[in-house]
């Protein structure tokens with residue numbers, strides 16, 4: 512038993528390409544984005560359509576390594592490889608790109624992407640708490656606004672931006688409600704299916720259609736919860752997956768956990784719930800400042816210190832009744848790799864839960880080794 516509308520989430524990428532093609536013929540612009548720090552409300556307020564371009568597959572990496580050093584995280588190499596080989600239809604559909612100076616590898620990779628398509632780079636302060644960080648980021652939001660106006664030829668009206676803020680807050684609330692069905696004692700859908708649902712946040716053209724789809728999923732999920740159905744046995748260990756972003760094509764760790772008898776009930780990463788609780792202040796007189804304030808709170812490991820991630824983990828462990836935590840680091844991702852030690856200490860000291868740090872890439876070469884480690888970890892989490 513699974514939601515009937517799940518198929519529409521699986522097909523969201525194809526649907527996006529069909530719908531966006533028609534709008535582009537009518538003059539709309541598409542903004543390729545790579546990170547949660549890209550303020551999608553602002554993109555929409557300028558009449559453009561955002562689409563997520565993070566590379567999640569191994570195939571384009573070999574080509575990327577002709578230009579980029581091999582010892583970079585696979586997400587960066589995959590993203591660049593897709594662009595350099597022009598093999599990603601979403602990249603092809605993008606009229607321009609928005610990047611942010613998050614980790615070192617990504618910000619330098621953008622210099623190469625900027626040779627392929629017009630790219631606007633937002634400079635990110637690495638602190639949540641310093642007052643000048645908010646001022647600086649506010650300026651960067653305004654600078655992006657000017658770029659968008661220039662590129663799309665459409666001026667950003669304050670009331671339209673406020674409207675887009677309300678729309679995207681609504682989407683976040685609905686998505687959060689869907690994720691929270693996994694807090695139920697009988698988990699209604701697998702972590703793999705939930706990942707598919709969550710990924711569609713980056714692939715919709717019409718927000719109203721997307722809201723309608725989310726609402727239909729909520730209705731179906733309520734029925735599944737009421738029926739008491741779960742794809743998992745009652746004593747299945749409930750796992751929280753944290754760390755680097757993962758998705759369709761780079762889901763191997765999530766898949767192995769569920770194949771080995773665990774249930775990934777929560778993903779504290781950028782595909783999952785990392786930013787869903789962060790809403791933009793709707794009544795703020797300056798909507799640009801409201802955006803700056805919200806986006807600066809994202810608990811990414813490129814921030815220092817990144818205490819927001821520990822606060823979030825603390826809350827999620829309680830809400831989702833977690834039995835064990837798996838921390839995924841893509842190879843050569845220094846920020847998440849270093850932060851893993853802090854995360855492990857935090858989980859041990861605060862919750863005393865089993866913790867497994869997995870460092871891997873997009874290849875299948877370590878599947879059996881991972882399976883052995885994850886099986887042993889799940890025994891501890893039972």
Ligand code: SF4
Nearest residue numbers: 545546547613781811
């Ligand atoms: S982990 Fe950080 S840098 Fe990577 S996509 Fe998420 S917010 Fe952006």
Ligand code: SF4
Nearest residue numbers: 584586614617755844
């Ligand atoms: S996974 Fe790490 S190294 Fe890779 S892009 Fe994200 S923050 Fe940067």
